Amino acid sequence: MLSIKNKILIVGGGTSGWMTASLLAKKWPDSQIELIESKNIGTVGVGEGSTPYIKQFFNALEIKEADWMPYCSATYKNGIQFVNWSKTPGYEQYFHAFLSDLDEKYASEFEQATIERRNGQAVKAHPDGYFFLQSLTKDLRQPVTDAKVDHENVYAYHFDSGKLADYLKQYCLNLGVKHQYVDVETVELNANGEIAAVISQEQKRFTADLYIDCTGFKALLIQQHLNEPFIPFNNNLLNDRAVTVATKATAHYQPQTISTALSNGWAWKIPLTTRTGNGYVYSSKYISDEEATQELIEFVGEDNLISEPKIIPMKVGRVKRSWVKNCVAIGLSQGFIEPLEATGLHFIQSTIETFILLYEMGEGTDDYQEVYNREIEHLFENVRDYIVSHYLTNTRSDSEYWRACREQIKISDSLKALMNAWCSGKDFRDTLVKAEIANIYPSESWHMLLAGMGFLPPIAGAHEPSMQEQKILAKIASEYQHYVDLYPKTHG
Ligand SMILES: Cc1cc2nc3c(=O)[nH]c(=O)nc-3n(C[C@H](O)[C@H](O)[C@H](O)COP(=O)(O)OP(=O)(O)OC[C@H]3O[C@@H](n4cnc5c(N)ncnc54)[C@H](O)[C@@H]3O)c2cc1C
Numbered sequence: 252m253l254s255i256k257n258k259i260l261i262v263g264g265g266t267s268g269w270m271t272a273s274l275l276a277k278k279w280p281d282s283q284i285e286l287i288e289s290k291n292i293g294t295v296g297v298g299e300g301s302t303p304y305i306k307q308f309f310n311a312l313e314i315k316e317a318d319w320m321p322y323c324s325a326t327y328k329n330g331i332q333f334v335n336w337s338k339t340p341g342y343e344q345y346f347h348a349f350l351s352d353l354d355e356k357y358a359s360e361f362e363q364a365t366i367e368r369r370n371g372q373a374v375k376a377h378p379d380g381y382f383f384l385q386s387l388t389k390d391l392r393q394p395v396t397d398a399k400v401d402h403e404n405v406y407a408y409h410f411d412s413g414k415l416a417d418y419l420k421q422y423c424l425n426l427g428v429k430h431q432y433v434d435v436e437t438v439e440l441n442a443n444g445e446i447a448a449v450i451s452q453e454q455k456r457f458t459a460d461l462y463i464d465c466t467g468f469k470a471l472l473i474q475q476h477l478n479e480p481f482i483p484f485n486n487n488l489l490n491d492r493a494v495t496v497a498t499k500a501t502a503h504y505q506p507q508t509i510s511t512a513l514s515n516g517w518a519w520k521i522p523l524t525t526r527t528g529n530g531y532v533y534s535s536k537y538i539s540d541e542e543a544t545q546e547l548i549e550f551v552g553e554d555n556l557i558s559e560p561k562i563i564p565m566k567v568g569r570v571k572r573s574w575v576k577n578c579v580a581i582g583l584s585q586g587f588i589e590p591l592e593a594t595g596l597h598f599i600q601s602t603i604e605t606f607i608l609l610y611e612m613g614e615g616t617d618d619y620q621e622v623y624n625r626e627i628e629h630l631f632e633n634v635r636d637y638i639v640s641h642y643l644t645n646t647r648s649d650s651e652y653w654r655a656c657r658e659q660i661k662i663s664d665s666l667k668a669l670m671n672a673w674c675s676g677k678d679f680r681d682t683l684v685k686a687e688i689a690n691i692y693p694s695e696s697w698h699m700l701l702a703g704m705g706f707l708p709p710i711a712g713a714h715e716p717s718m719q720e721q722k723i724l725a726k727i728a729s730e731y732q733h734y735v736d737l738y739p740k741t742h743g
Contacts, residue, residue, distance in 0.1 A: 254614045260457050262435055262449060262472060263465030266298055266412050267582020267599045267696040271310070271463055274603045276426040277312055281546030285429040287449070287457060292434070293469055295583060297495060297563060298412035298506050299521045299528045300328065300593030303349050303405045308600045316395075322418050324525040325410035326741065327506045329384040331592070334511040335706045341375060341714030345703025346507070348382035349394075350695060352402035353674045353734065356379050357727050358695050362680075364720060365702045368713065369676040376707060378699040380724040386731040389504050392738040400737055401640055407593075409508065409521045409528075422459045431490045433457075435466075438476040445576040446472065446701035460615075464579045470584035477575050484566035487639050489537075489652070490516055490589045493563045494528040494544045498555040504741050510591065511550070512645070514538065515652040518550055519592065526557060532565075532589055537652040553609045565589060569631045569671040573625040574617070579606055591638050601630055633691045636666040637700075643670070644706040645714065673701055674708075 258284055259275060261268050272286050309319065319325070330348040337343060350358075364376040379385060384404060387394060394406035426432060432450040441447040449454040450471070460506060464472035473479045486492065504522035511518050517524030531547040538546075544560045569586025573579060581602050588594060605626050609619035647653035662670075665686045672682035682692045707713070717723060 255610065256281045257460040257615055258283045258458075259285070259461045259463065259576050260290070260449060260459035261463040261465055261485050262675075263287040263467060264416065264420070264430075264583070265294035265465060265467055265582060266416050266419075267467075267584075268463075268465035269423060270596070270599050271465060271603050272423045272428050273419045273426075274308070274600075274607065275310055276423055278607050280426070281381055283429075284423075284427075285431070285457070285459070287431050287433050287435070287451075289353070289601060290432045291435045293437045294416065295411065295563065296413060296561075297493070297528075297590075298531065299409050299523065300406045300519070300590065302597045303407045304470065304597050304600060305407060311553040314422070316598065319418055320408070320410070321524075323414040324523040324672075325408045325412040326504050326522050326524060327395070328407040328508060328669070329388045329394050329404075329506045330382075330508075330636065332388075332507050332509045332707055333641075333703065334509060335647075336512045336517070336641065338648070339705035339714075342377065342646075342703065344707025345378055345699065346382070346383040346385045346388065346389075346483070347696065347699050347703065348378075349407065350693070351383040351394075351404040353383040353404075354381070354695070357723070360723050362694075362698055364700055365679075366676070366705070367680075368671065368707050368710070370703075371676075371710065371712045372709050373717060375713055376702045376718070376720075377705075378703045380404075380727060381735065382695075383731055386728070386735050387738055388505065388507050389714050390446075390735050391505060391665070392735060393506055393740050393741050394738070396738045398737040403737060404732075411523055411525070412596075424475055430519050433469060437508050438472055443576070443629065444477070446476070448577055448608050451653070464578055464580040464584045467583045468564075468568065468587070470580060472578050473570055473573070473575060473580040473584055477578055478720070479575050480571045481566075481568055482571055483557055483566075484588065484635055485567060487635060487663075488567055488589055488642070489598060489656060490532045490533040490585075491567060492540065492564050493530050493532045493590075494540065494547055495563065496526065496527055496547060496551060497558040497561050498527045498551050500524060500526050500705075502632050502742070505626070506741050508593065512640050512647065512653075513546055513550065514650050515543070518547060519590070530563075530590075532591070534652060537650065537655075569628070573602065573627050574606070574620050577617075581606075588631065588635050588638055589639060592634070594634050597631065598634075601718070602627060630691065634662065636663055636669075637692050637696075637736065639666060640670075640697075640700060641664075641704070642703040644701060646705065669697075697734050711728075
């Protein structure tokens with residue numbers, strides 16, 4: 252194992268700061284790592300959903316579910332239920348399932364149905380019923396079992412992000428990471444424009460070979476002092492604010508995030524063992540904070556509230572380069588795409604892993620800086636396009652907002668190519684591979700999204716499954732039931 256001996260200063264102790272410190276401390280035991288954070292400036296305090304990729308993070312740290320999950324009030328996530336995004340009859344909701352080995356047999360049947368429908372046949376081609384983790388979810392079952400099974404499931408988690416940061420902090424301190432509470436006042440640059448020191452309000456100087464900016468949306472080092480430009484995504488994605496409230500936990504939680512389209516955005520519902528997290532993500536151009544708060548409270552039920560509403564402004568976009576001179580931005584400081592697919596922590600993890608790989612290849616130099624910045628740009632743009640697709644394919648006409656999401660947003664050339672391939676009935680899997688977008692979201696995810704939204708040619712009678720589909724779905728249901736029974740029920 253290559254070991255980097257550099258001195259590294261991480262500024263910011265939110266989830267990104269502690270995730271970064273954990274992985275660096277684990278991978279580079281010879282480097283001196285220090286994390287400084289303000290006691291006065293809070294963390295963003297959200298980030299309860301994840302993608303399955305986060306499992307690799309805990310594996311890399313050698314932390315077991317039995318250790319971190321109870322501490323972080325965590326629950327299992329089998330996928331996302333999308334509700335009311337489409338008004339097309341028969342497509343008012345769909346489940347975006349994470350995949351299981353068991354899906355190998357029947358995912359192709361679903362894909363085949365979408366091909367037939369896209370080529371004019373009267374089949375429904377809705378994803379529900381084809382994927383094993385949806386069967387588990389319907390029956391309130393978790394995706395892991397002690398029973399002996401011959402397949403593996405891909406799954407993710409929901410958790411209290413504040414507690415996760417606390418847990419990782421303890422992990423880091425045990426590995427020798429130094430920690431101090433200080434408020435950073437300014438940053439000193441040298442003649443080459445690199446960071447020479449970070450200066451606290453008490454005029455204490457912190458120096459390092461490498462500085463990591465984890466200061467959240469304010470991007471204190473990378474934007475405020477290194478002046479790296481910010482590329483907003485507000486032409487592609489309209490939402491710029493969120494309001495959150497917590498409600499009571501339920502005894503048997505639903506192992507899914509529920510994403511429900513509301514009048515001017517969408518609301519998440521995320522089960523934790525101690526509470527249910529709710530938030531409404533909306534566009535301030537179309538609805539005020541007061542109206543959005545009221546709509547969310549009505550949606551979750553006033554009697555269920557256990558916290559006050561909190562408004563969170565969102566800066567959606569990315570810095571042009573997230574590694575500039577001797578500074579790397581990780582977390583909200585490098586960019587943010589609204590949380591529809593819970594990708595915030597995914598970006599953080601992917602960014603650190605890519606950085607570790609390329610910094611090691613360059614033996615602790617910036618030889619691979621350009622490669623790194625291209626990779627991160629690619630990641631952000633691909634995820635953005637996937638999120639944009641949800642808005643683009645909505646069929647709501649009940650507000651100006653939903654019409655604007657369909658008609659006024661900017662679409663990248665690669666997304667246009669994908670949509671054209673889908674609509675023309677061409678081989679969509681092949682187009683995805685060429686667009687390299689399938690590296691992040693597999694072909695199955697794209698098929699679930701586009702068919703689940705009912706983004707299909709209108710054909711008489713196709714809002715109900717055809718006889719052939721009904722036969723296959725009945726066969727799958729009886730085959731999966733045997734496996735479903737092997738998994739325990741969820742509990743609060
Ligand atoms: C509405 C919303 C919903 C989200 N939902 C999800 C989700 O479901 N899943 C997901 O993966 N992600 C989600 N995210 C993203 C996720 O919350 C963030 O990626 C994650 O919390 C990381 O934040 P951070 O550590 O970069 O920044 P922050 O949490 O803002 O932390 C910033 C840190 O910098 C410190 N700091 C700032 N200024 C100074 C200073 N001058 N001196 C010293 N320290 C300073 C602060 O004290 C703090 O410790 C969501 C984000 C939003 C806005």
